[in-house]
Amino acid sequence: MADSPPNVRLELVNTAESVVLVREMLSGVGEAIELDPSDLNDARTAVTEACNNVVLHAYRGKPGPLEIELYLGGSSLDVLVRDQGIGLPAEPRSLEVDTGGIGLHVIQTLTQAVEFTDGPDGGTEVWMQFSAPGTSSIAPLRDDGGEARTLALPGKPTTTICIAPVSLARTILPRLIVTLAAHAHFSTDRISDAQLLADALVEHAQAAISGDKLSIDVTVEPRDLELHVSPLNAGRARRLIEESSLGEVAGVIEKLTDRHEVVSTDTHETLTLRLSDRR
Amino acid sequence: MSSATATHSLHIDRGTAEDLDHLFAHWQERRDPVAREALVKRFMPLTRSLARRYDRSSEPFDDLLQVASVGLLKAIDRFDPLRGHSFPSFAVPTILGEMRRYFRDCGWSVHVPRGDQERALKVRDAQETLSSEYGHAPTVSQLSQYLELETEQVLDALQATQAYESLSLDAPRPGSEDDTITFGDGMGREDERYELVDLDATIVAAIQHIPARERAMLHMRFVEDSTQTEIAARLGISQMQVSRLLRRSLDQLRALTRDPSEV
Numbered sequence: 001m002a003d004s005p006p007n008v009r010l011e012l013v014n015t016a017e018s019v020v021l022v023r024e025m026l027s028g029v030g031e032a033i034e035l036d037p038s039d040l041n042d043a044r045t046a047v048t049e050a051c052n053n054v055v056l057h058a059y060r061g062k063p064g065p066l067e068i069e070l071y072l073g074g075s076s077l078d079v080l081v082r083d084q085g086i087g088l089p090a091e092p093r094s095l096e097v098d099t100g101g102i103g104l105h106v107i108q109t110l111t112q113a114v115e116f117t118d119g120p121d122g123g124t125e126v127w128m129q130f131s132a133p134g135t136s137s138i139a140p141l142r143d144d145g146g147e148a149r150t151l152a153l154p155g156k157p158t159t160t161i162c163i164a165p166v167s168l169a170r171t172i173l174p175r176l177i178v179t180l181a182a183h184a185h186f187s188t189d190r191i192s193d194a195q196l197l198a199d200a201l202v203e204h205a206q207a208a209i210s211g212d213k214l215s216i217d218v219t220v221e222p223r224d225l226e227l228h229v230s231p232l233n234a235g236r237a238r239r240l241i242e243e244s245s246l247g248e249v250a251g252v253i254e255k256l257t258d259r260h261e262v263v264s265t266d267t268h269e270t271l272t273l274r275l276s277d278r279r
Numbered sequence: 280m281s282s283a284t285a286t287h288s289l290h291i292d293r294g295t296a297e298d299l300d301h302l303f304a305h306w307q308e309r310r311d312p313v314a315r316e317a318l319v320k321r322f323m324p325l326t327r328s329l330a331r332r333y334d335r336s337s338e339p340f341d342d343l344l345q346v347a348s349v350g351l352l353k354a355i356d357r358f359d360p361l362r363g364h365s366f367p368s369f370a371v372p373t374i375l376g377e378m379r380r381y382f383r384d385c386g387w388s389v390h391v392p393r394g395d396q397e398r399a400l401k402v403r404d405a406q407e408t409l410s411s412e413y414g415h416a417p418t419v420s421q422l423s424q425y426l427e428l429e430t431e432q433v434l435d436a437l438q439a440t441q442a443y444e445s446l447s448l449d450a451p452r453p454g455s456e457d458d459t460i461t462f463g464d465g466m467g468r469e470d471e472r473y474e475l476v477d478l479d480a481t482i483v484a485a486i487q488h489i490p491a492r493e494r495a496m497l498h499m500r501f502v503e504d505s506t507q508t509e510i511a512a513r514l515g516i517s518q519m520q521v522s523r524l525l526r527r528s529l530d531q532l533r534a535l536t537r538d539p540s541e542v
Contacts, residue, residue, distance in 0.1 A: 188406055
């Protein structure tokens with residue numbers, strides 16, 4: 001696996017809401033590669049089991065990171081679920097034992113291959129492989145020299161979403177943003193606006209970034225959703241907003257958000273978009 | 280069945296309510312096909328007019344008429360003249376019900392399993408109910424509490440309604456049991472107010488391809504700053520319908536104005 005960078009990477013915290021987000025992401029991927037619905041269901045179930053283990057057991061009830069990487073290629077779909085928790089007990093690799101609630105049997109049954117390893121920083125990595133004939137439609141990614149970290153937002157629970165190539169985001173990002181808007185207690189009215197915003201971002205981001213990867217940090221607070229799109233090439237953030245204008249439909253992005261802001265550093269720009277629900 | 284009876288039925292086929300009772304009696308008690316034929320013929324104009332209400336949907340009219348006719352036959356079979364209601368007041372909901380079922384089963388542009396379809400329609404209806412109760416659109420957790428569903432099931436239902444092409448402006452509105460009001464009726468002449476001014480040629484050309492009612496929605500949302508719920512109320516349609524149509528028309532506009540060299 002993992003010779004090339006992941007097609008999707010999610011940095012989450014170990015909450016039940018995060019598991020919903022992972023499942024929605026898989027549905028979006030399934031739609032993009034036209035995965036058979038029952039295969040998608042299998043993948044969703046197995047990955048859910050692995051994530052639930054992180055939510056319920058890896059941190060003994062304390063908050064901690066949950067990281068998901070998804071790779072497409074070679075007629076398979078690979079998902080890596082990583083935590084930095086207590087790690088595997090001595091004998092968990094024996095799939096005979098349903099250790100600590102992890103649905104090992106479920107995962108083993110539903111995957112083409114599965115591997116449990118110790119993570120690089122402690123914790124556990126569960127790597128799962130599923131058959132997915134449609135992955136040939138996804139162009140292979142070149143390694144872009146590791147992860148350029150997006151804006152650090154100290155103190156705020158942040159979800160990081162990275163999708164490559166950007167075209168893959170078309171079916172994934174709207175689902176993720178809708179789910180996050182639901183978690184932010186938005187009304188269905190504003191949830192739909194968030195979805196339209198995600199569509200516009202996917203459409204116009206390509207021209208604003210240097211590689212072919214869309215990276216967004218999202219902070220979720222009651223009735224507030226803040227999206228940080230980064231790193232954008234110098235001068236491109238403003239243009240991204242302007243290009244979302246469709247004649248009469250002036251600035252879709254501008255109209256859908258309550259506030260937008262461009263922060264420039266020496267090397268790049270970050271576009272911050274804030275959506276609120278003031279019903 | 281003797282030919283004398285059949286002849287007797289036939290000569291009254293343009294008659295009064297009394298004659299209708301007679302035809303129903305002939306069909307329901309004696310299974311006289313000639314009587315049923317006469318009833319079908321008599322109520323075909325009504326059936327045709329009901330089918331025509333769905334005519335702007337993606338289904339061919341002949342298919343719609345066929346589905347409506349099945350509804351008519353069911354109504355003829357089940358109608359009980361002794362209950363004192365007129366046949367049309369019984370037949371109209373039966374025929375519309377038949378068409379609605381047809382749309383539920385066949386009207387989804389991508390395959391959505393039946394259970395998911397039902398759930399999506401429930402979410403749509405609950406969304407309407409709660410919106411009018413609260414004065415604003417509900418949240419996903421309010422919907423999931425109201426319907427006793429998981430958050431994720433509500434989210435999936437919201438996604439599924441995006442696939443529901445055939446919930447056209449002519450489909451009966453939720454909650455209008457008499458089915459006399461359709462989505463289209465709420466439109467009025469709203470769309471004619473939106474003139475196209477000062478736009479570049481590409482956009483003008485593109486926007487001509489967007490149906491008038493969707494142009495009106497785009498104008499209300501992005502020029503007048505109305506919320507989706509306000510637009511829905513103004514047009515007499517559901518917010519989910521507004522959501523779907525806005526998304527589709529923005530998508531179309533982008534596809535039409537996309538610079539081919541960027542693709």
